Amino acid sequence: MSATADVLRSSRNGPETAAFDVWRVREDFPILKQKIYDRPLVFLDSAASAQKPRVVIEAIRYRYAAEYANIHRGVYYLSQRTTQAFEDARTKVQRFLNAREAREIVFVRGATEAINLVAQSYGRTFFGEGDEIVLSTMEHHSNIVPWQMLREQKGVVLRVAPINDAGELLLEEYEKLLGPKTKLVAITHCSNALGTITPLPEVIRLAHDRGIRVLVDGCQAVPHLKVDVQELDCDFYVFSGHKLYGPSGIGVLYGKAELLEAMPPYQGGGEMIISVTFEKTEYNAIPYKFEAGTPHITGAIGLGTAIDYVTALGTERIAAHEQAVLAHATERLKEINSLRLIGTAEHKVSILSFTINDVHPHDVGTILDREGIAVRAGHHCAQPVMERFGAPATVRASFGLYNTTEEADVLVTGIRKVLEIFG
Amino acid sequence: MFDLRELYQEVILDHSKSPRNYGRPANANCQAHGDNPLCGDRLTVYLNVQDGVVKEIAFEGSGCAISMASASLMTEAVRGKTEVEARGLFKRFHSLVTEAEPADADDTGALDKLTVFAGVREFPIRVKCATLPWHTFTGALDRRVDMISTE
Ligand SMILES: Cc1ncc(COP(=O)(O)O)c(C=O)c1O
Numbered sequence: 001m002s003a004t005a006d007v008l009r010s011s012r013n014g015p016e017t018a019a020f021d022v023w024r025v026r027e028d029f030p031i032l033k034q035k036i037y038d039r040p041l042v043f044l045d046s047a048a049s050a051q052k053p054r055v056v057i058e059a060i061r062y063r064y065a066a067e068y069a070n071i072h073r074g075v076y077y078l079s080q081r082t083t084q085a086f087e088d089a090r091t092k093v094q095r096f097l098n099a100r101e102a103r104e105i106v107f108v109r110g111a112t113e114a115i116n117l118v119a120q121s122y123g124r125t126f127f128g129e130g131d132e133i134v135l136s137t138m139e140h141h142s143n144i145v146p147w148q149m150l151r152e153q154k155g156v157v158l159r160v161a162p163i164n165d166a167g168e169l170l171l172e173e174y175e176k177l178l179g180p181k182t183k184l185v186a187i188t189h190c191s192n193a194l195g196t197i198t199p200l201p202e203v204i205r206l207a208h209d210r211g212i213r214v215l216v217d218g219c220q221a222v223p224h225l226k227v228d229v230q231e232l233d234c235d236f237y238v239f240s241g242h243k244l245y246g247p248s249g250i251g252v253l254y255g256k257a258e259l260l261e262a263m264p265p266y267q268g269g270g271e272m273i274i275s276v277t278f279e280k281t282e283y284n285a286i287p288y289k290f291e292a293g294t295p296h297i298t299g300a301i302g303l304g305t306a307i308d309y310v311t312a313l314g315t316e317r318i319a320a321h322e323q324a325v326l327a328h329a330t331e332r333l334k335e336i337n338s339l340r341l342i343g344t345a346e347h348k349v350s351i352l353s354f355t356i357n358d359v360h361p362h363d364v365g366t367i368l369d370r371e372g373i374a375v376r377a378g379h380h381c382a383q384p385v386m387e388r389f390g391a392p393a394t395v396r397a398s399f400g401l402y403n404t405t406e407e408a409d410v411l412v413t414g415i416r417k418v419l420e421i422f423g
Numbered sequence: 424m425f426d427l428r429e430l431y432q433e434v435i436l437d438h439s440k441s442p443r444n445y446g447r448p449a450n451a452n453c454q455a456h457g458d459n460p461l462c463g464d465r466l467t468v469y470l471n472v473q474d475g476v477v478k479e480i481a482f483e484g485s486g487c488a489i490s491m492a493s494a495s496l497m498t499e500a501v502r503g504k505t506e507v508e509a510r511g512l513f514k515r516f517h518s519l520v521t522e523a524e525p526a527d528a529d530d531t532g533a534l535d536k537l538t539v540f541a542g543v544r545e546f547p548i549r550v551k552c553a554t555l556p557w558h559t560f561t562g563a564l565d566r567r568v569d570m571i572s573t574e
Binding site: 358359360361362363366367370378379392393417421422423 | 426427428430431436440461462463485486487488489546549552
């Protein structure tokens with residue numbers, strides 16, 4: 001009996017009342033059972049990509065084994081069934097984000113492609129020389145480089161909102177950057193390097209007061225927090241499926257319908273057109289206008305299943321569990337004198353970045369690896385924020401819904417080994 | 424723990440904590456910069472080469488213990504050697520850290536202290552850390568050759 005099924009059954013009493021049994025939940029993830037170098041795998045890199053529950057693996061296997069054809073094309077049974085499953089997945093994403101309409105959900109390859117789409121379609125059409133885009137110090141490279149490319153093309157100006165020593169956005173400084181030329185704020189919901197949760201309601205209100213559009217990079221938020229795009233009132237919201245326990249190669253761009261409608265297509269091809277002659281092509285309606293070519297069909301369907309999975313477990317219950325593990329891990333890491341935590345914001349998701357004295361993060365990573373512990377060591381594709389803290393690289397332990405306080409203790413034991421070797 | 428000690432030998436830890444020949448010599452006549460974006464290792468190797476002999480060698484940079492120790496031990500190993508000898512040494516070093524049975528295992532004597540890096544072989548993703556200083560060193564030599572050939 002899987003934990004989801006259990007949760008689904010107990011959800012008659014309301015999913016929020018049932019206790020979150022992490023050991024049950026772990027049973028849903030086949031990969032977690034294995035040993036690495038003869039030690040139980042302690043997977044602490046879900047912020048890079050999360051492991052997949054059996055239901056997701058099974059949904060993809062089933063699709064290819066039993067019910068697969070290209071979508072939006074065939075008049076025959078299998079094509080209709082697959083199209084239905086694909087569009088159901090879109091509806092699941094819509095409900096998950098609480099978007100107003102399913103047509104506001106565009107399937108893309110991932111957050112990176114979603115941001116590039118907005119930069120190239122929306123930015124290139126509506127921004128000009130001297131227009132300003134406000135980012136934050138904490139952005140992932142994928143929310144920096146597409147805007148730099150737009151700068152090359154259109155002469156837009158990038159401005160960067162700073163953070164304090166805890167890794168929190170400085171709201172007053174941010175507000176000062178919003179001026180008559182500001183066209184867009186492109187900001188992360190949660191920092192992948194620090195774990196900081198951005199105060200989005202204020203960030204968005206300050207921008208909207210001045211008629212400025214807001215794009216939110218939700219990659220690190222959707223696995224941990226309840227997201228409601230209508231309540232946030234953001235204009236664009238992007239995330240990747242693979243960090244939400246779904247497949248890689250699939251992601252989501254949410255955009256307000258009126259914005260998506262005003263935007264030109266991003267790529268040309270099949271699926272995104274209504275009719276083509278060599279003189280003129282009529283584009284399809286949203287979201288299909290932005291979905292040129294055959295999409296990652298099983299990816300979208302697998303993502304829909306992943307959303308079912310986390311929804312059944314309950315976003316709030318997942319968050320409560322992860323926050324408990326985070327609090328425990330933070331306390332334990334603080335016991336180690338030579339360890340410096342980077343990113344100590346008051347509101348964080350379950351990500352811990354740190355350095356240990358002079359020991360290079362890659363040496364830490366290698367030693368922990370031999371203990372069966374998978375952590376990320378490096379700059380986490382967020383070099384500007386690393387520079388802000390004067391650490392070219394850190395070790396990052398990130399905790400997903402399947403991680404336990406016991407695993408945090410194993411991490412601490414592993415770090416003691418590092419200290420032993422580097423003495 | 425045995426395998427980790429194999430990688431992080433005392434000599435390696437010692438050289439990574441207090442690298443020898445660290446800095447920029449005033450008489451350098453060629454140099455090269457090397458980057459390992461995966462690790463964030465970066466270093467610059469400075470050389471003074473005269474009549475095909477490495478008279479002076481030093482480096483600056485930062486990175487993991489393996490890359491720093493490798494750079495430090497390399498400077499000791501190649502100083503005073505001819506270019507040909509130094510390149511030959513890199514070949515043997517490369518084989519030491521990548522091949523299960525190094526090409527000239529009976530000849531490791533020539534590698535001397537550098538044999539402490541044999542453990543790197545068990546950690547494939549760390550091979551680049553060990554070889555980066557050497558690639559940078561030969562890059563500096565190559566560049567000098569280029570300069571000469573364009574004269
Ligand atoms: C905050 C953030 N934004 C964007 C990305 C890019 O996501 P993807 O590589 O899936 O497109 C990541 C993933 O590392 C991330 O953590």
